[in-house]
Structures are given as structure tokens and as C-alpha cells.
Amino acid sequence: MGELGERLGRVLRAGDLVILTGPLGAGKTTLTRGIGAGLGVRGPVQSPTFVLARTHPSLVGGAPLVHVDAYRLGGSEELDDLDLDFEGSVVVAEWGAGIVETRSDWLEITIERPIGAESAGEEPAVGAEADPSEDWAEARDEPRTVTITAYGSRWNRGVLE
Template sequence: MARLTAQTRTLPDVADTEAFGAALATTLRAGDVVILDGPLGAGKTALTRGIAAGLGVQGRVSSPTFIIARLHRPATAGCPGLVHVDAYRLTDSAIPLDEELDALDLDTDLADSVVVVEWGEGVAERLVSRYLMIRLRRAPESEVREVTWEWVDSAEESS
């Protein structure tokens, strides 16, 4: 599995987390998958709000925990949309994971959207061979977060 050099940044508060997401969005294209890893309260949804703002998509971004996936359409024609997925409950289901992913039809959305998957490690890698892995950690009793990100290309492993 090929990994580019991981980068790390400290994000002092939620506004900085959203700003980082907005800046990151300028590097994302339709077909990109972003996997967010971190404990509750680490800033996964705040980061996704920033990505959504940077992409300029429509609709309020909130955690899709109970609906699992939410589509945000682009505000401007020709720009990518955003599919925001919360995979937390997928791994607890009696339905096989591959069947649940197929039911979400995320591979269809990849053609014209950026897909962001909270709690996606071990799940979303099945969608594509190249993805952006982002790990968020938050200091206890603090708004300060540390974000580490790297592109992972599992296709290069078999080359």
C-alpha cells in the first residue's frame, strides 16, 4: 500500500477545523473518497462542514448518523457534490458489509461527488483504491485538535 508522506497540523478550535476543511476542499475532485477517523467529538463533522463550504454545496451539513448517507448537491453546475456518510452503524449490522455498501450505491455517486465517510476506516477502502485518510484527535477538556492526513493508494501495492 503506497502512502504519501503524512502531514500533521494543530487546529486550535472548531473554526480552524472548518477552515482546514474548506482549504482541503480546493484539492478534492469528483471521485475522491475521504475517510475520517477519530473518537466522538474529535471534529469529523466540523471538518466535513468545512469541506462542504469549500466545495460550495447546498444544504446544512450535520452528522448523518441515523440516515447513514446524505447527498449535498453542488450550488454551481460542473462542480462536485458531496456525499456525507456515517459508517458507524454499518459495522454493527447483521447485514454483510459489502451488501450494505452496495445498497448505499456510493460508487454511482463517485462519478460526480466527493465522498466523505466518518468512521470509515475498514469500510470505505472497499469503494476505491486511492483515498485520503484523515485522523483527528482532540485533547481532553480542550477544543484543540490535531489532524494528520495522507493519500493512500492500495493499487500501487499490487504494481
């Protein structure tokens, strides 16, 4: 997810809007962290859950990244109250579908991941418990399905050329 985000970050520019959709743990913040790296912004890029929106200024003279967590917003009116700079920034909105007013051009990225062992094609053992000695740092990544849908003429030539 981070590598995909970096690739996206290298093509995004001021005025771009990216709406992220996916379940908890799908990788929305990891993708945004990669976008921040590709844009060359000051980090660390972390989930803005408790602040609703966090701005990361550019370290390379480019557009800042505005990372929004729209989950707790009641609607677009509450988003307007945050007074975000949509024109001068790259805005990435987690949980933004239906809340963030779409513009003439935007990207919608949907991330899907398997939930539980059954989704990964593995049968869970009856009565089995997790091994507390297992090193989760060495656990393999779960596969993700990422769908990028581009809207508007800005993306006529494609997203990742």
C-alpha cells in the first residue's frame, strides 16, 4: 500500500482530491503515508482520527497534503467548517464517500481485504487460539484489492502512467 501511495503521490498536485474507502485495517492510512512520501511532505503521516484533519507541509516546494478522516463528520456542512484549502493542497479523505463534495476531477480508491482466515482460503481450527509466541512482525501481508476510479478530464491520460 505504501509503494502504491508513493507512486500516486508523485502524480498528484494542488487541487487534487482523493477519496479512500475500505474497512478498518484495509490500509487507507498506509496508502496516505505513501502519498505523503511521494509528495515530499513533512511527516509522520498518521491517522487524523482524533483531529479530523491534519496538514502536512511540503518539504520540496510542492503542494501540502491535507489528510482528512471524515468518519465522524455528520455531513458536508461539518467538513466545510474545517475550512480546508482544497485548491492549494492535495486532499486525501478517508471515509469521504458521500461526505466530501466531489469536484470536477477526483480519484476514488476502494481498498478491499479478506476478513478472517475463511476469506484467505484457510479453515480455522475448531477451538484454536492464537499462539502468543508468534512473531507478527514476520507475518505475511494480507492481499488487498485496490480499485482506482478516476473522474474528470484531469485523469484522461490515466492515473499511473
